[in-house]
Amino acid sequence: MTDTATRPDGSSTAAAAPRRARRWIGWILVVLLVIGAASVVLLVSQSASVPFRGGGDPDGTGEHGTLALAEILRDQGIEVDVVRSRTQAVSEIRDDTTLVMTDPYSLSDEAVAALIEPANRTVFLSASSRILDLLDLGEGTTASTSAAVTASCDLPELAEIGTIHPGRLFVPADGVTGCFPDADGNAALLVDDSGGARTVLIDGSRLFGNGYLAEDGNAALGLALLGQTGHVVWYVPSLLDSDLEAQTDPSLGDLTPDWVTPAIVMLILAGAAAAVWRGRRFGPLVAETLPVTVRASETMHGRARLTARAADAEHAGAALRDGTVRRLARRLGLHERAGAAEVADAAADRLRVPRTAVQALLTGPLPASDDALIDDARRLADLEASVDAAVHAERGAS
Incomplete structure (x- = not known):
């Protein structure tokens, strides 16, 4: 004699137990998936909150960061202030300040001019065609060289640098001094002393990065460019400090007439109402004795048709x-x-x-x-x- 009970619908408690177990297992899996998804979102949000220290960042410890150069300057007794706001950068500029930055891609032309205007000495460690045109320093060139070059210019601070392997080369504009030239006269370093202030531009991505600073005369060149004054304000451009207004392409909703969205909503509601009105209503399952017997004559007539x-x-x-x-x-x-x-x-x-x-x-x-x-x-x-x-x-x- 078994202890299996029979329910009013004919099913037994022994048969219902596995169904309940499967139902609980399903809910447990759903809860585990939700917890896993929440954990992934939390990890992503935490990693996103950590600031990225990219190339040219004086706090960056990676291969292309410039923390090593900043520390060399500090070891020489030079005060180095790393700022990430152009307003703060302008407020900290003094008469003995060298303003240093990579290409300020996030700033408008007006903001770049306002940023460098109070500085007597500005050094760009990378540049775009926009900066070359804005400051009238020259133009970029596709020429590149793997040969070592020397300063070959009359700047005394560059006399003891030795050789470097430059990256991007430029064509100096009239009145701009070009240093470290190649055989065609294209220069790796541009120096403009017009207007009572000095502006220096060089592609330092493969010269002053932590992974390349010990090569050739790279460290000496960095110290010569940034160590001529007792104070360095190192501005790090970022999108958070941008004055450019984001311009997005018009969306589909902007291009369509105002009546389209209400019409679509009404059509969706009408479709839902029609589905409820005319849709099939599933009732309880009906038990049917199997197998179903089909007469041979029906099969024969069907195949004949x-x-x-x-x-x-x-x-x-x-x-x-x-x-x-x-x-x-x-x-x-x-x-x-x-x-x-x-x-x-x-x-x-x-x-x-x-x-x-x-x-x-x-x-x-x-x-x-x-x-x-x-x-x-x-x-x-x-x-x-x-x-x-x-x-x-x-x-x-x-």
Whole structure:
């Protein structure tokens, strides 16, 4: 005797237990997925809150950061202030200040001019075509050299630098001094002393990075460019300190008329109402005894209609022959899997007629038209009737 109870709906508590267990397992998996997703979001948000120290950043410890150069300046007794706001940078500029920055991509032309205007000495450690044009220093060039070059200019602070392997080269404008030139006169360092202030520009991404500072005369060049005054204000451009207004492309909603959105909402509500009104309502499951029995006549009529609709005389003829062969095999006492040729031979022996005639009927070419199909059907029916008569006659004689 078992302790399985029966519910009013006919199901047992033993059968319901596995369903409850699966339901709880499903909910536990959902909770675990939610917790995992929340953990991923938390980790991403925490990592996003950590400021990125990219190339040229004096606090960057990576290969392209410039922390090593900043520390060399501090070791020489030079005061280095790293600022990330142009307002703070302007407020800290003094008469003995060297203003240092990479390409201020996040600032407008007006903001760049206002930033460098109070400084007597400005050094750009990278530059774009915009800065070259704005400060009228020259223009960029696609020329590059892997050969070591020397200063080859009259600036005394560069006399003891030695050789460097420059990165980007420039074509100096009129009145601008070009240092560290290649064979074609393109310079790696541009110096402009016009207007009572000095502006220096060099591509220092592969010269002053932490991973390259010990090569050639890179460290000496960095100290010569940034260590001529007792105070360095190192401005780090960023999008957070930008004065440029973001311009976005118009969205689809901006390009469409005002009535489109309400119309779409009304169509969605109408579709939902129609689905509720005319949609199928699923009731409780109905138990049905299986397997369902389908009468052979229904299958036969269905297949016949399909064959007639397709006008496939050959397929219909093959079906008629297959049925005749199976029925003749049973009547002649042959195996149920006997082939058409074997059945044809047995039928010919029983009827005492030439085998070729019966074989041509059961194994010959299939009918290619409706008329040929009708003729084959009539001949097959006659063959079955003849075999039935012969079998009954033999049984009656015995």
